[in-house]
Amino acid sequence: MYPDDLRYSSEHEWARQEGGRVRVGITQFAAEKMSDVVFIELPEVGAELSFMQPFGVIESVKAVSDLFAPVSGTVVEVNTALANTPEVVNSDPYGQGWIILVAPKDAGELQKLMTAPQYRKVVGEKGA
Amino acid sequence: MRRTSLYARHAAAGARLVEFGGWEMPVQYAGIVEEHRAVRTAGGLFDVSHMGEIEIEGPGALASVQRIITNDAGRLAVGAGLYSPMCLPSGGIVDDLTVFRTGDRRYLLVVNASTTPKDVAWIAEHTTDAQARDRSDEWGLLALQGPRAGVILQRLTPADLASLRSFQIFTDAEVAGVARCFISRTGYTGEDGFEIGCPWEQAPRVWDALLEGGGRDGLVPVGLGARDTLRLEAAYMLYGNDIDETTTPLEAPLSWTVKLEKGAFIGREVLAQQKAEGAARRLVGFEMTDRAIPRHGYPLRVDAQTTGQVTSGTFGPWVSKSIGMGYVARAHATPGTALGVDIRGKTAGALVVKLPFYRRNG
Numbered sequence: 001m002y003p004d005d006l007r008y009s010s011e012h013e014w015a016r017q018e019g020g021r022v023r024v025g026i027t028q029f030a031a032e033k034m035s036d037v038v039f040i041e042l043p044e045v046g047a048e049l050s051f052m053q054p055f056g057v058i059e060s061v062k063a064v065s066d067l068f069a070p071v072s073g074t075v076v077e078v079n080t081a082l083a084n085t086p087e088v089v090n091s092d093p094y095g096q097g098w099i100i101l102v103a104p105k106d107a108g109e110l111q112k113l114m115t116a117p118q119y120r121k122v123v124g125e126k127g128a
Numbered sequence: 129m130r131r132t133s134l135y136a137r138h139a140a141a142g143a144r145l146v147e148f149g150g151w152e153m154p155v156q157y158a159g160i161v162e163e164h165r166a167v168r169t170a171g172g173l174f175d176v177s178h179m180g181e182i183e184i185e186g187p188g189a190l191a192s193v194q195r196i197i198t199n200d201a202g203r204l205a206v207g208a209g210l211y212s213p214m215c216l217p218s219g220g221i222v223d224d225l226t227v228f229r230t231g232d233r234r235y236l237l238v239v240n241a242s243t244t245p246k247d248v249a250w251i252a253e254h255t256t257d258a259q260a261r262d263r264s265d266e267w268g269l270l271a272l273q274g275p276r277a278g279v280i281l282q283r284l285t286p287a288d289l290a291s292l293r294s295f296q297i298f299t300d301a302e303v304a305g306v307a308r309c310f311i312s313r314t315g316y317t318g319e320d321g322f323e324i325g326c327p328w329e330q331a332p333r334v335w336d337a338l339l340e341g342g343g344r345d346g347l348v349p350v351g352l353g354a355r356d357t358l359r360l361e362a363a364y365m366l367y368g369n370d371i372d373e374t375t376t377p378l379e380a381p382l383s384w385t386v387k388l389e390k391g392a393f394i395g396r397e398v399l400a401q402q403k404a405e406g407a408a409r410r411l412v413g414f415e416m417t418d419r420a421i422p423r424h425g426y427p428l429r430v431d432a433q434t435t436g437q438v439t440s441g442t443f444g445p446w447v448s449k450s451i452g453m454g455y456v457a458r459a460h461a462t463p464g465t466a467l468g469v470d471i472r473g474k475t476a477g478a479l480v481v482k483l484p485f486y487r488r489n490g
Contacts, residue, residue: 036161038443039421039450041472057472059421061160061443062353083419 001028003094007070007110008119009052014094015070015110022071022107025098026058026089029123034060037089040067040099042078049073049102051109056099058089067099071109077101132177133268133331141349149242151178154351163354164445167317170346171274173338174355176323177331180244180264185234188257193227193235195394196254198377200387204229209295209312212385213377214250215395219402220373221380223247224365226314228297233258236297236310238269238323240367254394268331272338273321273350273358275488280342281322287311289322304337306330316355318362318486360451361444363413363484369424370411370439370453379407379455381483409436410461413453413483414469420476422452422469429468429475430460438469444485451485452478 006014012030016023031037041057049055049069056067078100082089089097104110114122129152138145143154154175157163166172184192193201199212209228213221223243228236239247248262272281282289287301289311297312306326315321326334339347356366363381365371371380378386378399388400416422422441427434441452456467463482468475 035156035159036445039419041420059443061357061445062155064421064423 002116002120002123004116006094006116007113008116009068009070009113010122011052011068013068013070015113017107017110018101020103020107021076022073022102022104022110023098024070024100024102025093026067027119027123028093031090031093031097034058034063034065035090036061037086040082040086040089042082043075043100045075045078047075049075051112069102070113071102071104072106073102073104075100076103130178132175133328134175134177134335137332137335138175138349143349143351146352148352149178149240151241153178154349156351156353157349160351160353160357161445163348163350164357166346166348167274167319167350167354167358168446169275171272171276171280171342172317172348172350172354173335173342174271174273174350175331175335176271177268177328178241179269180239180241180247180262181267181269181325182237182239182248182251182260183230183234183263184237184251184255184258184260185231186258187233188255189233189235192255192258192260194390195392196251197225197227198387198393198395198399199227199385200390201227201229201235202390206231207296207299209297209314211295213371213382214247215377215399216373217395217398218373219376219378219395219398221367221371221375221377222250222373224367224371226295226312228312230297230299230310243367266328267325268328268334270324270326270331270334270338271315271317271321272324273315273317273319274347275320276342276345276347277319277321280338280345280347281311281324283341284337285311304334306334309334316364317358318364318484319358319488357442357445360440360442360453361447361484361486363453366440375411375455376402376407378402379409380411406458408458409455410458411439411453411455412461412480413451413485414467414478414480415485416450416452416469416476416478418476418478419450420469420471421450422454422471422478427470428454428456429470430456430465432468435460435467447485449485453483456480
C-alpha cells in the first residue's frame with residue numbers, strides 16, 4: 001500500500017526518484033480519503049515548484065484539495081491522461097495515477113520527506 | 129451530536145460519518161459515484177431519520193397550513209401531499225417542506241433536519257385553533273429510491289403501491305412486519321421512490337429487511353454525498369445553500385409553488401409585488417464549458433462584472449458534466465447566456481441551461 005522505494009510528504013504526496021527526475025503523485029491514503037477524483041488542475045510544463053508549496057488542485061465529487069510539491073524544481077512533464085481519466089488516481093495512485101515529473105533543484109531535499117515506515121505510522125498502518 | 133437509530137448499522141457497514149445539521153450521518157458507504165449510479169439504475173436506501181416531522185391537528189388545521197405555506201393545501205384530499213416553501217413576511221424562505229393531508233383535520237409536515245427547531249417554533253406561532261406537535265423524535269424515516277424501489281418495497285408490504293401516486297401517502301401501512309408506518313411516493317433524487325416513516329426504534333428492522341430483500345435488485349445503502357449529487361442533477365433546492373431567509377421562491381425556480389390566488393398567507397404581499405415587478409435576480413442552472421468544477425460561493429460573472437454567485441455545484445456523476453446553480457441578474461438568466469465562474473482566481477466558462485440537468489424517462 002505504501003511502497004518502500006517512495007518518499008512521503010505530510011500532505012500525502014509521494015515522490016519517486018527516477019534517475020535525475022522525481023515523479024510525484026498522491027498516496028493511496030489520500031486517494032481513498034478523497035474518493036471519486038473527478039478533476040485535477042495541473043501546472044504547465046516549465047512551472048517552478050517550491051518545497052511543500054501548492055502546485056495544483058485535486059477535486060473529488062465533494063471536496064477540493066491543494067496538491068503540494070514534495071520537492072523544489074521545474075515541471076518537465078505532466079500526466080495529461082488525467083484530464084480524461086482522473087479516476088486512475090484512485091485505482092492506481094503509484095502507477096498510471098502519477099501527476100507530474102519534476103527536474104529537482106536539489107534531490108537531497110527528498111531526505112526531508114518521510115520513509116514508508118514513517119508514513120505508515122502517520123496514516124495508522126491501515127492495511128500495510 | 130445526535131444519532132439516528134440506524135447509527136450502528138452505518139458504523140458496521142463502514143460508512144464514513146460526518147456532522148450534518150447537528151447529526152452524525154453517513155456521507156458515503158462504497159463511494160459517492162457508485163452509490164449515485166445505483167440509484168439511477170437500480171435502487172438506493174437512505175437514512176433520513178434526522179429530518180423533522182410536525183403534525184398539525186384540529187378544526188383550524190387547514191387554515192393554519194394555508195397561512196404558513198405558499199402552495200395551496202386547499203385542494204388536498206386525505207392521503208395527498210405537496211411540496212412548498214414557507215415564507216417570512218419579507219418573502220424570504222423559512223424552510224421548504226412536504227405537506228401531507230393525513231386526516232380530515234390533520235396534516236403532516238416533513239421539514240429539514242437543521243431547521244427543525246426553528247420550524248417548530250414558527251409553525252406553532254402561526255397555528256390557530258389547532259395543535260402543532262413536533263413528532264421528530266417518534267419517527268424514523270427511510271428513503272427508498274430508484275427504478276427498482278417499487279418492486280423491492282412491494283415484497284415487504286401488503287399496501288397496494290401501484291395505487292400510490294406521486295406525492296400521495298398511506299398513513300397506516302405495515303412494512304417488514306412493522307405496523308403503523310407511513311409510505312409516501314416522494315423523494316429527493318429525481319427517481320421514482322418512496323419515503324417510509326416508522327416508529328423511531330423500528331427503523332433498523334425496516335432497514336435490514338429492505339437491504340436484505342433488495343440486494344438481488346442491486347439495492348445499496350446511500351449516504352448524504354450521493355443524496356446531494358442526485359438532487360443537484362434533478363435541480364432540487366438545498367435549503368441553506370440554494371434557498372434561505374434572504375431568497376424568495378420567485379427568485380428560486382419555485383414560482384409554481386406560490387399560489388397568490390388562494391388567499392392570505394405569510395409573505396403574500398411582498399411576493400405579489402415581486403411577481404408584478406419581476407424578480408431582479410433568478411436562480412439558474414449552468415454547465416461548465418471549461419474543465420473545472422463550480423462550488424458554493426464562487427462568484428459568477430458576465431463580461432468581467434459580478435452578476436451573482438454559485439449556490440451549489442458538483443461534477444454530476446450521471447450526466448457526466450460539471451454543473452451548478454446560482455443567482456444571477458434577471459438579464460443574465462436566459463438559457464444560452466455565457467457566464468464566467470471565478471475558480472481560485474481564474475475565470476472558467478459556463479453556459480446557462482434549462483433545469484433540471486437530469487430527468488428520468490417516463
